[in-house]
Amino acid sequence: MSNIKNNCCPKCENTEWQDGNLQSSGSSMNIKFLPSGKFLVLKKDKIKVKACTNCGYIEMFVK
Numbered sequence: 001m002s003n004i005k006n007n008c009c010p011k012c013e014n015t016e017w018q019d020g021n022l023q024s025s026g027s028s029m030n031i032k033f034l035p036s037g038k039f040l041v042l043k044k045d046k047i048k049v050k051a052c053t054n055c056g057y058i059e060m061f062v063k
């Protein structure tokens, strides 16, 4: 779903990102979408995180 032009930060247009994986105590993460109230359960090992090295904006995506 991540489709950022030139891979640049939507906040500051920086193009340098720090990649990471989500670490949490549980084995999954639940995201509740409003207003439908639907839950999306994500396995944490499938969640990738990247952070803009300039402003700290964080993107999470499921791979």
Ligand SMILES: [Zn+2]
Residues within 6 Å of the ligand: 009, 010, 011, 012, 013, 014, 052, 053, 054, 055, 056, 057
């Ligand atoms: Zn940024």
